[in-house]
Amino acid sequence: xxxxxxxxxxxxxxxxxxxxxxxxxxxxxxxxxxxxxxxxxxxxxxxxxxxxxxxxxxxxxxxxxxxxxxxxxxxxxxxxxxxxxxxxxxxxxxxxxxxxxxxxxxxxxxxxxxxxxxxxxxxxxxxxxxxxxxxxxxxxxxxxxxxxxxxxxxxxxxxxxxxxxxx
Amino acid sequence: xxxxxxxxxxxxxxxxxxxxxxxxxxxxxxxxxxxxxxxxxxxxxxxxxxxxxxxxxxxxxxxxxxxxxxxxxxxxxxxxxxxxxxxxxxxxxxxxxxxxxxxxxxxxxxxxxxxxxxxxxxxxxxxxxxxxxxxxxxxxxxxxxxxxxxxxxxxxxxxxxxxxxxxxxxxxxxxxxxxxxxxxxxxxxxxxxxxxxxxxxxxxxxxxxxxxxxxxxxxxxxxxxxxxxxxxxxxxxxxxxxxxxxxxxxxxxxxxxxxxxxxxxxxxxxxxxxxxxxxxxxxxxxxxxxxxxxxxxxxxxxxxxxxxxxxxxxxxxxxxxxxxxxxxxxxxxxxxxxxxxxxxxxxxxxxxxxxxxxxxxxxxxxxxxxxxxxxxxxxxxxxxxxxxxxxxxxxxxxxxxxxxxxxxxxxxxxxxxxxxxxxxxxxxxxxxxxxxxxxxxxxxxxxxxxxxxxxxxxxxxxxxxxxxxxxxxxxxxxxxxxxxxxxxxxxxxxxxxxxxxxxxxxxxxxxxxxxxx
Ligand SMILES: Cc1cc2nc3c(=O)[nH]c(=O)nc-3n(C[C@H](O)[C@H](O)[C@H](O)COP(=O)(O)O)c2cc1C
Ligand code: SF4
Ligand code: FES
Numbered sequence: 001x002x003x004x005x006x007x008x009x010x011x012x013x014x015x016x017x018x019x020x021x022x023x024x025x026x027x028x029x030x031x032x033x034x035x036x037x038x039x040x041x042x043x044x045x046x047x048x049x050x051x052x053x054x055x056x057x058x059x060x061x062x063x064x065x066x067x068x069x070x071x072x073x074x075x076x077x078x079x080x081x082x083x084x085x086x087x088x089x090x091x092x093x094x095x096x097x098x099x100x101x102x103x104x105x106x107x108x109x110x111x112x113x114x115x116x117x118x119x120x121x122x123x124x125x126x127x128x129x130x131x132x133x134x135x136x137x138x139x140x141x142x143x144x145x146x147x148x149x150x151x152x153x154x155x156x157x158x159x160x161x162x163x164x165x166x167x
Numbered sequence: 168x169x170x171x172x173x174x175x176x177x178x179x180x181x182x183x184x185x186x187x188x189x190x191x192x193x194x195x196x197x198x199x200x201x202x203x204x205x206x207x208x209x210x211x212x213x214x215x216x217x218x219x220x221x222x223x224x225x226x227x228x229x230x231x232x233x234x235x236x237x238x239x240x241x242x243x244x245x246x247x248x249x250x251x252x253x254x255x256x257x258x259x260x261x262x263x264x265x266x267x268x269x270x271x272x273x274x275x276x277x278x279x280x281x282x283x284x285x286x287x288x289x290x291x292x293x294x295x296x297x298x299x300x301x302x303x304x305x306x307x308x309x310x311x312x313x314x315x316x317x318x319x320x321x322x323x324x325x326x327x328x329x330x331x332x333x334x335x336x337x338x339x340x341x342x343x344x345x346x347x348x349x350x351x352x353x354x355x356x357x358x359x360x361x362x363x364x365x366x367x368x369x370x371x372x373x374x375x376x377x378x379x380x381x382x383x384x385x386x387x388x389x390x391x392x393x394x395x396x397x398x399x400x401x402x403x404x405x406x407x408x409x410x411x412x413x414x415x416x417x418x419x420x421x422x423x424x425x426x427x428x429x430x431x432x433x434x435x436x437x438x439x440x441x442x443x444x445x446x447x448x449x450x451x452x453x454x455x456x457x458x459x460x461x462x463x464x465x466x467x468x469x470x471x472x473x474x475x476x477x478x479x480x481x482x483x484x485x486x487x488x489x490x491x492x493x494x495x496x497x498x499x500x501x502x503x504x505x506x507x508x509x510x511x512x513x514x515x516x517x518x519x520x521x522x523x524x525x526x527x528x529x530x531x532x533x534x535x536x537x538x539x540x541x542x543x544x545x546x547x548x549x550x551x552x553x554x555x556x557x558x559x560x561x562x563x564x565x566x567x568x569x570x571x572x573x574x575x576x577x578x579x580x581x582x583x584x585x586x587x588x589x590x591x592x593x594x595x596x597x598x599x600x601x602x603x604x605x606x607x608x609x610x611x612x613x614x615x616x617x618x619x620x621x622x623x624x625x626x627x628x629x630x631x632x633x634x635x636x637x638x639x640x641x642x643x644x645x646x647x648x649x650x651x652x653x654x655x656x657x658x659x660x661x662x663x664x665x666x667x668x669x670x671x672x673x674x675x676x677x678x679x680x681x682x683x684x
Pocket of ligand 2 (some may be wrong): 300377419436454607608609610611612614615652653654656657
């Protein structure tokens with residue numbers, strides 16, 4: 001009897017099949033998967049390899065080369081703290097230390113309540129409003145420790161009032 | 168008649184609350200029955216004043232800032248819709264000294280209107296360069312760009328016209344134009360501001376490049392850290408195609424040029440052009456040996472123009488007004504203007520587009536107003552994470568490619584990161600090595616191993632272990648990296664380290680001093 005196709009495989013299929021004819025499709029496929037599922041599951045590697053006529057090792061090499069791709073499910077929100085120089089000049093090192101302590105987790109880890117995954121980033125192009133962080137797809141500038149706590153509290157309350165939209 | 172009110176949609180403005188400010192203005196206007204047309208424009212680049220709100224009045228645009236939602240009711244009370252005076256009044260926008268004293272050629276349109284409105288773009292001189300270009304031969308377009316003296320704004324300052332000429336003269340059934348929008352340097356955001364605030368300028372610049380060298384496909388390789396720019400570019404491309412500026416009959420010329428945005432994935436090295444091409448091809452971003460040059464064997468092995476966003480965005484005005492017009496700005500071999508980015512510990516951070524030749528002193532004090540903390544400015548890192556830390560004694564060197572390289576510094580993409588006197592230069596030197604270790608593509612040993620060893624040696628120096636021997640070791644390691652690296656990541660990471668050692672030696676003897684005291 002043929003084994004049932006696991007839902008994750010179907011999900012990945014739906015995300016990457018429309019992209020097979022794109023020249024250099026590896027990164028676009030990985031983005032589609034991460035945007036759709038939140039991370040790049042192990043199942044994705046052979047599937048991409050098969051479609052693009054690459055070896056699994058090649059695809060694996062791509063996934064691991066780029067800092068952006070995540071191999072495990074993140075928390076509800078991803079918070080990136082800018083570690084680069086302009087932010088350093090305005091206290092990013094202190095902010096980083098504060099964030100780890102306040103969240104009780106390190107970079108690439110998720111808070112115990114599953115709300116926030118903490119990541120480092122090297123410049124958000126918001127260097128005139130340092131220190132800067134990114135919360136999912138929105139930026140927050142001039143982030144004091146107090147402001148950081150506010151943003152996190154809002155995330156925890158499930159409110160997205162701290163985030164800006166283009167409305 | 169409705170009154171036009173502008174609230175920026177730029178990422179930095181949004182990061183300071185522009186979205187909420189816009190919503191508050193719309194709500195208050197509705198409550199009072201005021202007839203307004205709310206336009207989300209790009210940022211003027213005066214970030215200490217963001218969110219900066221502007222109102223169209225018979226006397227010109229009047230600015231207020233920084234405007235938070237709590238200020239909105241009182242702005243209406245003060246009659247800001249007719250330019251009324253308020254505590255946040257900044258006067259006529261065009262008369263604000265920071266803006267008025269600039270020479271905005273490349274970033275001229277950013278902030279004027281809705282970035283995606285194609286009519287607004289045309290009304291402010293957009294598409295003129297492309298219209299001129301399609302009436303010229305490819306060789307003449309390239310000649311105009313060469314004559315302008317434009318040099319690559321991504322960092323290496325290579326003459327753009329010469330690069331284009333190589334692609335023009337390399338036969339190939341398929342050629343590409345690639346825009347390097349990886350903008351990884353800390354202290355830089357001019358690419359982002361242009362892409363978010365005036366995306367058609369990039370579309371136009373790339374299309375001119377395509378028409379000139381005979382390339383029919385363009386790619387914008389955009390860093391994944393710029394989600395707003397991504398959305399704006401995608402929409403701009405869609406609308407430009409709809410309006411006939413992209414596609415199989417570019418502006419009625421019968422020529423084809425297609426454009427697509429691709430996202431990077433958080434690798435600094437993918438800003439290096441050959442690594443970028445590898446990444447676009449779907450591979451790991453490992454740097455290629457040169458030659459062959461990308462102009463001859465670039466994307467998918469085909470002749471490829473690869474240029475930075477600002478380089479490409481400078482092309483429309485060059486074609487609209489002539490190479491001579493552009494080359495009249497600047498000094499020495501640094502022609503034209505550069506959108507300098509004043510960032511970090513600075514009171515008035517922002518975008519300052521000026522002709523080459525002004526000095527850091529002018530930028531830091533005439534524009535920047537000194538440090539944000541009010542403490543003395545001690546060091547400025549110019550040109551990104553691979554750029555030197557410039558000490559006060561060099562603040563009066565003209566910002567000119569050659570003058571900077573004479574003192575082992577570089578202008579790069581024009582980012583200035585300001586530090587006050589609380590900076591620990593040993594920590595900054597350590598970070599330069601750490602960053603290189605994190606971002607190394609791993610192809611060559613001096614960079615891959617050297618940066619990791621460099622970080623360890625810096626740790627010893629910071630702890631005060633065998634100070635003299637370790638500083639000597641650090642210098643020798645820097646020497647190896649400078650001379651033995653394949654690309655400028657490993658090849659230039661020593662600059663911030665050596666500049667810190669040379670100009671701020673006192674910070675490397677801290678532990679010893681503390682022990683002696
Ligand atoms: C490590 C490294 C990172 C780079 N990052 C960028 C970048 O983010 N953006 C950019 O335009 N150029 C970057 N460059 C320069 C490019 O290699 C290349 O010179 C540039 O894309 C050419 O375009 P231009 O002549 O218009 O400047 C980088 C170079 C190196 C060595
Ligand atoms: S210098 Fe570093 S980044 Fe550049 S090719 Fe060598 S290992 Fe790769
Ligand atoms: S250095 Fe932090 S946003 Fe640029």
